[in-house]
Amino acid sequence: MRKTTYKNPIVLERADPWIYKHTDGYYYFTGSLPGYQSIELRRAKSIDTLQEAETLLIWHAHESGPMSQLIWAPEIHYIQGKWYVYFAASDHEEIRDKDHHHRMFVIENESVDPMNTNWKEKGQIITAFDHFSLDGTVFTHQDRLYYVWAQLEPKIPGNSNLYLSEMENPWTLKGQQLLLSIPEYDWEKQGFSVNEGPAVIIRNGKIFITYSGSATDENYAMGMLWMDESADPLDSFAWHKLPEPVFVSSEKNRQFGPGHNSFTVSEDGTEDVLVYHARPEKNKGIDPLDNPNRHANAQVFTWDEQGFPLFGEPEPYAEVIK
Numbered sequence: 232m233r234k235t236t237y238k239n240p241i242v243l244e245r246a247d248p249w250i251y252k253h254t255d256g257y258y259y260f261t262g263s264l265p266g267y268q269s270i271e272l273r274r275a276k277s278i279d280t281l282q283e284a285e286t287l288l289i290w291h292a293h294e295s296g297p298m299s300q301l302i303w304a305p306e307i308h309y310i311q312g313k314w315y316v317y318f319a320a321s322d323h324e325e326i327r328d329k330d331h332h333h334r335m336f337v338i339e340n341e342s343v344d345p346m347n348t349n350w351k352e353k354g355q356i357i358t359a360f361d362h363f364s365l366d367g368t369v370f371t372h373q374d375r376l377y378y379v380w381a382q383l384e385p386k387i388p389g390n391s392n393l394y395l396s397e398m399e400n401p402w403t404l405k406g407q408q409l410l411l412s413i414p415e416y417d418w419e420k421q422g423f424s425v426n427e428g429p430a431v432i433i434r435n436g437k438i439f440i441t442y443s444g445s446a447t448d449e450n451y452a453m454g455m456l457w458m459d460e461s462a463d464p465l466d467s468f469a470w471h472k473l474p475e476p477v478f479v480s481s482e483k484n485r486q487f488g489p490g491h492n493s494f495t496v497s498e499d500g501t502e503d504v505l506v507y508h509a510r511p512e513k514n515k516g517i518d519p520l521d522n523p524n525r526h527a528n529a530q531v532f533t534w535d536e537q538g539f540p541l542f543g544e545p546e547p548y549a550e551v552i553k
Contacts, residue, residue: 240526247304248527265523314340319365332363353402370431381427389424422446428491435538443490448514451488453478486545
């Protein structure tokens with residue numbers, strides 16, 4: 232039975248929330264900032280104190296060029312003794328301009344404590360074809376580092392698909408690039424045909440990849456892929472895709488468009504925690520990407536007898552939020 236309940240929202244106006252709990256006992260939090268011009272890092276010893284936590288802007292957009300606009304979805308990871316933040320950036324402020332859209336980048340910090348500005352740019356994550364790409368995340372399996380991301384492939388109708396590749400190092404892909412998932416079900420194609428925002432959790436002999444689909448308004452929802460842990464992640468036949476979403480809007484609880492999630496654990500380490508953004512109301516007539524009312528939330532989830540996650544539904548806020 233679940234023991235922990237969090238006071239949502241845990242951080243206001245932070246879309247694409249990412250939490251990593253380090254061995255130092257801190258929760259490190261990143262997310263998309265309104266205005267999309269900086270990367271913010273905050274940390275706290277508990278999830279509920281992240282709103283008032285120690286906070287630092289660790290990187291700023293360039294004045295011009297491919298890392299100058301629309302800084303989206305940063306994720307902090309600790310890999311091989313160093314800190315890395317993966318994020319997407321554009322060279323143009325117009326979100327819908329298909330000729331000037333996002334590519335993926337990574338910065339590195341060798342310090343034991345990452346709460347400083349000693350971050351070095353390692354450059355762009357180069358994929359098999361140069362086109363709109365974003366939302367990169369990493370995971371380790373059988374001592375190999377893998378990268379999962381969203382990208383538009385011109386030959387496939389839609390806005391973005393999910394891809395997977397092994398990594399030579401934390402900033403370089405190598406070998407085969409696997410097409411993992413395309414938007415194929417109705418729930419993934421509301422407003423836009425989208426698979427994006429992957430996050431990985433390995434439990435119960437399985438590798439699970441959650442992701443988000445559809446436009447970023449109240450239609451946004453989470454889906455899931457999975458494979459047996461004994462299989463090869465680059466074997467497309469090893470992966471299974473659920474036809475229905477696993478986490479959707481809750482009209483009753485006034486949580487709309489839940490998605491772009493990450494995973495962490497409770498303070499005592501005994502419970503798994505889903506971290507996601509949602510809106511307290513349906514989007515009202517503007518581009519949802521221009522609406523900053525996506526707030527970061529956290530809630531404990533459980534597992535069924537077959538070892539699959541049971542996310543439930545988005546829980547109501549502790550108080551009324553607009």
